[in-house]
Amino acid sequence: MSVKQCHHHGSDKKKLLKKILIGFGILAAIVLLIFFITWAILQPRKPxxxxxxxxxxxxxxxxxxxxxxxxxxxxxxxxxxxxxxxxxxxxxxxxxxxxxxxxxxxxxxxxxxxxxxxxxxxxxxxxxxxxxxxxxxxxxxxxxxxxxxxxxxxxxxxxxxxxxxxxxxxxxxxxxxxxxxxxxxxxxxxxxxxxxxxxxxxxxxxxxx
CATH class of the missing domain: 2.60.40 (Immunoglobulin-like)
Structure with missing residues (x-):
């Protein structure tokens, strides 16, 4: 009697992890973009x-x-x-x-x-x-x-x-x-x-x- 290996759940986990990493990357990029735009608007001057x-x-x-x-x-x-x-x-x-x-x-x-x-x-x-x-x-x-x-x-x-x-x-x-x-x-x-x-x-x- 043979046992079938299920690769479906492993594939779903990898896809979920990939989506989470992409989400974190996009969030970090947005935060950095907001900071640089704010920095450019404020234009800090030297003391x-x-x-x-x-x-x-x-x-x-x-x-x-x-x-x-x-x-x-x-x-x-x-x-x-x-x-x-x-x-x-x-x-x-x-x-x-x-x-x-x-x-x-x-x-x-x-x-x-x-x-x-x-x-x-x-x-x-x-x-x-x-x-x-x-x-x-x-x-x-x-x-x-x-x-x-x-x-x-x-x-x-x-x-x-x-x-x-x-x-x-x-x-x-x-x-x-x-x-x-x-x-x-x-x-x-x-x-x-x-x-x-x-x-x-x-x-x-x-x-x-």
């Missing part, structure tokens, strides 16, 4: 940074070409978007001179920035006996004698965008702020660094995301 002021607490160039410095800066960041929030993941702030880093990294802790909100940070950036290139050491000494220095304040980190309940992946953030900081009047009887004086700068920063 706007302004270097408001700087205070010098120490600046000294010593042999063999070592720099010790201590600044406090005030930076504002504004979210120009009315429907997109911004998560600032850990930000690193430091100063450069002629493209050379001259301070350590100072960390700004993560923060969320709501629609049209503005955040203001006043971090200290400093370095102790930081080696500098010989040509930069000579230029720094000359700037100190002249009574002013041109630095570039940089902020690097990552941001995430928040649209409704959706949060995007991380994007690299690069902020560059020019800073022309006077040390005092070079023609006065007291030439050199005048510490503890807050200099208003109000310099717009370039932002790349």
């Amino acid at each position: 706007r940074f302004v270097l408001q002021d700087a205070t010098i607490y120490g600046f000294n160039v010593s042999a063999p070409i070592l720099l010790s410095s201590n600044f406090q800066i005030t930076v504002s960041a504004r979210n120009p978007n009315s429907k997109v929030g911004i998560y600032y993941d850990k930000l690193n702030v430091y100063a450069t001179y002629h493209s050379q880093q001259i301070t350590y990294f100072t960390v700004i802790q993560p923060v969320y920035q709501g629609h049209k909100d503005t955040n203001i940070w006043s971090p200290f950036i400093y370095g102790t006996n930081v080696p500098v290139a010989p040509y930069n050491g000579a230029a720094l000494s000359q700037d100190q004698s002249n009574g002013a220095i041109s630095l570039v304040i940089k902020i690097n980190g990552r941001v995430r965008w928040k649209v409704g309940s959706f949060i995007s992946g991380r994007y690299h953030l690069h902020v560059t702020c020019p800073a022309y900081i006077p040390f005092g009047n070079k023609n006065s009887a007291y030439a050199g660094v005048v510490t503890g004086v807050k200099y208003q700068l109000a310099m717009k920063c370039s932002v790349n995301v």
